[in-house]
Amino acid sequence: SPSPSSSSSSSSSLESVVSSLKWDEKGMLVAIAQDADTGMILMQAFANKDAVMNTVTSRKATWYSRSRDKLWIKGEESGNFIEVTSVYADCDGDSVIYLGKPRGPSCHTGAQTCYYTQLDGPDGAIANNQVKEHKKDFAHTHEHGAGAAPTATPTLLALQRTIADRANEPVVEGTKPSWTRRLLSNHELLCSKVREEADELCQALEKNEGVERATSEFGDVLYHSLVLLHAAGGDVNDALATLRARFNQSGVEEKASRK
Amino acid sequence: SPSPSSSSSSSSSLESVVSSLKWDEKGMLVAIAQDADTGMILMQAFANKDAVMNTVTSRKATWYSRSRDKLWIKGEESGNFIEVTSVYADCDGDSVIYLGKPRGPSCHTGAQTCYYTQLDGPDGAIANNQVKEHKKDFAHTHEHGAGAAPTATPTLLALQRTIADRANEPVVEGTKPSWTRRLLSNHELLCSKVREEADELCQALEKNEGVERATSEFGDVLYHSLVLLHAAGGDVNDALATLRARFNQSGVEEKASRK
Ligand SMILES: [Zn+2]
Ligand SMILES: [Zn+2]
Ligand SMILES: [Zn+2]
Ligand SMILES: [Zn+2]
Ligand SMILES: [Zn+2]
Ligand SMILES: [Zn+2]
Ligand SMILES: [Zn+2]
Ligand SMILES: [Zn+2]
Ligand SMILES: [Zn+2]
Missing domain, CATH: 3.10.20.810 (Phosphoribosyl-AMP cyclohydrolase)
Structure with a gap:
């Protein structure tokens, strides 16, 4: 050691x-x-x-x-x-x-990650199909995370992919679309929800509603903001990279750079 | 293969x-x-x-x-x-x-992760100190991410830690506190910023201000919401876990569960 x-x-x-x-x-x-x-x-x-x-x-x-x-x-x-x-x-x-x-796909197959083969999921054991699918979708994936085969992905990125998938889901007659799909097709509804959830998060602090409520409202803000980011054509990866660059500075510099 | x-x-x-x-x-x-x-x-x-x-x-x-x-x-x-x-x-x-x-620390030292030794940072080469520090701080870390020695951490978690560190930073005479510190000590300011940034994110979509603006505003919302979450005693890990549970359901179930 x-x-x-x-x-x-x-x-x-x-x-x-x-x-x-x-x-x-x-x-x-x-x-x-x-x-x-x-x-x-x-x-x-x-x-x-x-x-x-x-x-x-x-x-x-x-x-x-x-x-x-x-x-x-x-x-x-x-x-x-x-x-x-x-x-x-x-x-x-x-x-x-x-x-x-x-700076580009990490896998020689053209996939973002080498870990695109789930051993224990519904798609387990179809490694070859997944490689093909992943190649095909890489351009779109790079744009805003849609359509990729399942890969080992932490929650924020997985959530962005789910939102992109819901955007593309087929409309089944007699079935109401998902909440995500409804938000994406109605920007007025989407924006009113983003503002409402931000307000609810603030109230959790202002009215001392407790840590569980604040945590849940934070989740609501994050999810609705991600839907809006998708609607605007953005990618959470870029947003996180921008934040990281901002916060690698010292506290003093951080403040100065925000003026 | x-x-x-x-x-x-x-x-x-x-x-x-x-x-x-x-x-x-x-x-x-x-x-x-x-x-x-x-x-x-x-x-x-x-x-x-x-x-x-x-x-x-x-x-x-x-x-x-x-x-x-x-x-x-x-x-x-x-x-x-x-x-x-x-x-x-x-x-x-x-x-x-x-x-x-x-379900608890992953490392036998009591650290959350085994990867607490940075080879190339300002703290490189002080592995033993880091182990000690990390042990000491694990309880607080578990609570809301503060005070831990640097570990290999993606941006969202690193940002939460930075916020917690700023909360504890010493006040230096003649120096203005960091923006994060100011927000944490003034909940009225903090809440007004969370509402303002959510509004700016919405405007990026409503006024078609472009993907770069939307990405930057998403970052603003995320950062200010994280500060609020810290102020309320919450942890982004819990918020992400809640979101993951919600979205592991199908689109239809997702919608039903939100009613
Ligand atoms: Zn590979
Ligand atoms: Zn390998
Ligand atoms: Zn899309
Ligand atoms: Zn609500
Ligand atoms: Zn809510
Ligand atoms: Zn270990
Ligand atoms: Zn080892
Ligand atoms: Zn703290
Ligand atoms: Zn802003």
Whole structure:
């Protein structure tokens, strides 16, 4: 297990910290690439010491290709680099997370993430179909998250995808459309709901209605705002990236930048 | 690489899909546990076929302990199970994601995630301090995300932590407090901003102000709502979990449940 002692961030210190990670008998550890905003896990492969060092110093996610016996900088051929903002090791030092932003699909199939095959869902066991579907839908997915095959996705991104799916759902005679569909087809209703839910969230605080009520109203605001964002053609990924950039500044700068 | 062909989700089909994954020479693959709501990567370890099968069938994240040469159901001793909602394999079948909810800290140190050691940040190379700090702060972290040492965290959760940190920042004479701090100390100002930003988001759609404006206003709504949620003692993790439960229903049920 790692026992780093210096708090300097010079490259010699970095090298000693990286060296102290727990490398397996082949000199490898598990390196996971994750979207810094949405939390989507993009891909996983093995990295040697040079690959981790190259990732930190070049800011491009790098692994070790055993088949070609050399460093593999993801995107060096396709241009689809994963630009790394920070690197974390786990408690026993045998795996790292490359937290960053993908500049294009992360999977060689053209999918956003390599994890598009659900083992335990209704669509389990149709890996090949999912690859095909995912390729076809990537352009739309990139635009605003619609139509993709199910992938391992945290709630906010999954919610955006559900909203996009509801937008495209077929109208079944004798069945009322979903609430999401109704909101998307009636912007007056949608905007009145966004304002109403924001007001309800405020009242939860103003009238001291309790933490459960505030949490539920926060969810209402988030969901209706996501529907509005979809209606306006936006993507939550971009909104989160903007927020992250704003908040990577210090408190003082944050305030100044808001004037 | 996997070549599953059946679309049935019976357990014999599941077993054949799991068998077709790409097991290494020791019969293992990489299994990553991820919080289904926040996207936080909780831990990573190796799993054999029995461990993946046990995860899918018992819904408790399971790995293989090489030191004890047996299945390791995370939480079997501590009670801190990771309850798995879905399992995804990657494109070449040599790793899986256990997407689920942790019932307590995931790391044996008491930290929420094993990934609390940043290799490339200003705090890099102080792993031991971080473990200590993280232990100390876990109770507060669990409450509403404040005070924890930096961990690998997607934007929404990182933003909640930043807000909590600003709430606790020392007041420096001659320096104006951060905008977040001002909002937290003036609920009237905070609520007026939440209502104002919701209105601006609506106007972006109503007045067709374009996708960039809508994206930016969505970010404003999200940030100010998160500040309000903190002021009310809430946690974005709970809000996301509530939303996920609501949207795992079909469109029709979703609408009915909102009445
Ligand atoms: Zn580990
Ligand atoms: Zn892939
Ligand atoms: Zn759409
Ligand atoms: Zn309402
Ligand atoms: Zn409401
Ligand atoms: Zn793989
Ligand atoms: Zn750990
Ligand atoms: Zn607090
Ligand atoms: Zn605004």
